[in-house]
Amino acid sequence: QKEVEQDPGPLSVPEGAIVSLNCTYSNSAFQYFMWYRQYSRKGPELLMYTYSSGNKEDGRFTAQVDKSSKYISLFIRDSQPSDSATYLCAMNPGTASKLTFGTGTRLQVTL
Amino acid sequence: NAGVTQTPKFQVLKTGQSMTLQCAQDMNHNSMYWYRQDPGMGLRLIYYSASEGTTDKGEVPNGYNVSRLNKREFSLRLESAAPSQTSVYFCASSESLHGPRTDTQYFGPGTRLTVL
Numbered sequence: 001q002k003e004v005e006q007d008p009g010p011l012s013v014p015e016g017a018i019v020s021l022n023c024t025y026s027n028s029a030f031q032y033f034m035w036y037r038q039y040s041r042k043g044p045e046l047l048m049y050t051y052s053s054g055n056k057e058d059g060r061f062t063a064q065v066d067k068s069s070k071y072i073s074l075f076i077r078d079s080q081p082s083d084s085a086t087y088l089c090a091m092n093p094g095t096a097s098k099l100t101f102g103t104g105t106r107l108q109v110t111l
Numbered sequence: 112n113a114g115v116t117q118t119p120k121f122q123v124l125k126t127g128q129s130m131t132l133q134c135a136q137d138m139n140h141n142s143m144y145w146y147r148q149d150p151g152m153g154l155r156l157i158y159y160s161a162s163e164g165t166t167d168k169g170e171v172p173n174g175y176n177v178s179r180l181n182k183r184e185f186s187l188r189l190e191s192a193a194p195s196q197t198s199v200y201f202c203a204s205s206e207s208l209h210g211p212r213t214d215t216q217y218f219g220p221g222t223r224l225t226v227l
Contacts, residue, residue: 008151043115043201043218044154088153098169099216101154
């Protein structure tokens with residue numbers, strides 16, 4: 001079993017929809033949780049990160065962490081075609097250890 | 112300000128050939144990383160360098176060597192390429208002095224490597 005599970009999609013939604021992207025994990029030591037966005041044939045770029053449980057909002061994006069369920073989510077409001085990309089979750093315990101990435105969910109926002 | 116640059120963008124090798132992937136960053140970052148990305152496997156850390164002069168193994172180091180040439184440059188070498196090393200390779204850097212922690216990692220555009 002992988003430490004971090006993420007549905008690969010693809011997920012196709014119409015413009016303006018609310019998108020929910022999710023990851024589950026098994027390592028209870030994880031404390032820092034990140035979402036990266038990766039456009040086709042580009043490197044990933046950090047969208048948001050959160051520490052421990054709770055919500056964090058940044059514009060149309062909201063990251064949510066539920067440590068009791070070992071479940072994290074990224075919500076995108078008013079989705080735009082420019083949001084079409086692969087979204088990777090990543091996490092680590094916050095010590096000098098590697099980031100563990102999910103496999104990524106491919107999102108397509110259609111006009 | 113170019114960020115993280117990688118060369119080459121594409122490469123095709125035959126089994127047993129060697130090559131070096133180059134990475135440079137101009138953000139004065141302390142830490143640098145090499146990842147590979149494969150379908151269904153996500154990003155996996157090959158090696159990282161927490162600071163100039165130090166390197167450490169990541170999750171999948173076998174078949175690779177690295178050199179932190181100076182603060183700006185971090186190269187990845189395949190001594191004897193194998194088809195299993197066909198992948199997209201990403202270099203990343205971060206400000207942190209402590210390796211892969213929570214500070215932002217900035218990724219390069221990637222090198223697409225095919226080993227026949």
